[in-house]
Amino acid sequence: MAEHVILFTGPMGAGKTTAIESLSEIEVVRTEANNSERHIADKPTTTVALDYGEILIGAEEKVRLYGIPGQKRFDFMWAILKKRAKGMILLVNSDAPDPIEEMLSFIEEFRELYDRGGVVIGVSRADVVAGPTLGDYSDALERTNPDMVIPVFTVDPRNRDQMENVLLALIANIEMRAMFGMMTTEAV
Amino acid sequence: MAVEVNQVAGEPASVSMGFPVTVGWTHAAMAVYSVLRLNTPVNLKMHIEMHSPLLIDFRHHAFSWSTPLEIFPVDAVHTGLETEPTSDAAPPLFELPGQDLDGLLWEMGINSFGGAPAYWLPPDERYRLTRWPNLTQHRHTMQQMQMMAVLGNTFVSTSELAKLTGADESDAQRLINALSLMRILTRTSAAPAAVVVAPTAATKRQSLFGRLRKRLGR
Numbered sequence: 001m002a003e004h005v006i007l008f009t010g011p012m013g014a015g016k017t018t019a020i021e022s023l024s025e026i027e028v029v030r031t032e033a034n035n036s037e038r039h040i041a042d043k044p045t046t047t048v049a050l051d052y053g054e055i056l057i058g059a060e061e062k063v064r065l066y067g068i069p070g071q072k073r074f075d076f077m078w079a080i081l082k083k084r085a086k087g088m089i090l091l092v093n094s095d096a097p098d099p100i101e102e103m104l105s106f107i108e109e110f111r112e113l114y115d116r117g118g119v120v121i122g123v124s125r126a127d128v129v130a131g132p133t134l135g136d137y138s139d140a141l142e143r144t145n146p147d148m149v150i151p152v153f154t155v156d157p158r159n160r161d162q163m164e165n166v167l168l169a170l171i172a173n174i175e176m177r178a179m180f181g182m183m184t185t186e187a188v
Numbered sequence: 189m190a191v192e193v194n195q196v197a198g199e200p201a202s203v204s205m206g207f208p209v210t211v212g213w214t215h216a217a218m219a220v221y222s223v224l225r226l227n228t229p230v231n232l233k234m235h236i237e238m239h240s241p242l243l244i245d246f247r248h249h250a251f252s253w254s255t256p257l258e259i260f261p262v263d264a265v266h267t268g269l270e271t272e273p274t275s276d277a278a279p280p281l282f283e284l285p286g287q288d289l290d291g292l293l294w295e296m297g298i299n300s301f302g303g304a305p306a307y308w309l310p311p312d313e314r315y316r317l318t319r320w321p322n323l324t325q326h327r328h329t330m331q332q333m334q335m336m337a338v339l340g341n342t343f344v345s346t347s348e349l350a351k352l353t354g355a356d357e358s359d360a361q362r363l364i365n366a367l368s369l370m371r372i373l374t375r376t377s378a379a380p381a382a383v384v385v386a387p388t389a390a391t392k393r394q395s396l397f398g399r400l401r402k403r404l405g406r
Contacts, residue, residue, distance in 0.1 A: 004396060055404075057399050057403045063400065149317050149320065149340040151320040151323070151340070152319065152322075153325075154325060164404050165323055165324050168330065168397065168400060169320070169337070172336075173340060175395060175396065176338050180342050
């Protein structure tokens with residue numbers, strides 16, 4: 001069976017679990033535990049190991065959706081999953097103290113996915129607070145990788161239509177990038 | 189042709205831009221492009237038959253209109269246009285935050301020039317995105333999304349973009365017009381021709397994008 005692994009990353013409280021719930025066709029497997037960092041995100045539980053959902057494409061193919069822990073102390077999970085991942089949806093909450101810095105820190109952790117164009121940024125809670133503009137996020141990304149244009153969208157992780165758009169934009173970008181990379185290689 | 193100009197008493201005189209009564213959005217797009225190029229504080233007020241005035245405050249990259257963009261009137265009859273000089277310190281044209289101007293520019297750009305190049309785009313140029321538009325907030329097709337994935341990764345001409353994605357050239361041009369009006373395209377005549385491989389039935393089958401799109405009913 002063909003499988004495509006998509007990671008959902010980002011700081012605690014950005015909406016990773018909710019985003020997977022919006023997309024998954026199976027009941028999402030959630031592993032949560034008490035949140036010991038309520039000074040960062042005021043929710044009673046947070047993702048500790050993994051959230052897992054699926055989208056089936058026919059009988060022989062599926063998209064596996066993995067939500068991985070936002071806290072740095074679980075970064076051993078990141079190393080395992082990023083090797084298998086086709087792409088990553090990085091969610092950041094606009095009302096965090098410095099969402100752009102948080103985005104850049106996750107980008108650095110997942111640099112190999114970023115460098116192959118497999119990242120889309122979703123900015124959640126942008127309708128709640130007047131945080132940085134999408135242009136501010138794009139400008140920061142351009143400084144770290146001037147030759148790449150990473151899609152940055154506002155998202156409501158509860159909105160299935162929006163999350164499908166984010167996922168499809170990620171796949172479209174990965175495939176186009178691969179196609180143009182392949183052409184360059186052939187030309188050489 | 190007469191141009192309706194309603195001035196607000198006590199405020200700086202509005203200036204008619206010689207805006208004729210027109211159907212559609214081409215002249216409106218030209219007016220917006222002209223104001224954006226000015227880089228000086230100017231407000232715009234558009235009068236459209238059967239709709240309330242459309243107000244644009246460029247300083248705040250915002251607009252106000254009672255007509256929702258979900259029912260954007262493609263064949264709107266424009267009866268007048270006012271430009272109103274303002275200043276950085278002047279109060280906003282309407283209560284902020286208003287609506288994000290990008291949403292209006294997207295609709296305006298897609299629905300103007302009838303699929304021909306916008307007048308400000310010289311021939312024989314290639315384009316590339318400087319950033320993606322906020323697709324979760326703009327009505328779009330999957331083909332437009334695919335075209336933006338091309339534009340995000342390489343310089344292409346309008347015809348190359350159409351061939352690469354299997355789109356009609358007029359649809360590709362509408363997208364280029366919109367992205368250009370939103371000022372998120374860079375363009376050059378110096379970029380080499382893109383290697384164009386038109387999609388075949390086989391490549392479409394191999395595309396996860398195509399299969400997932402079909403699975404999600406899009």
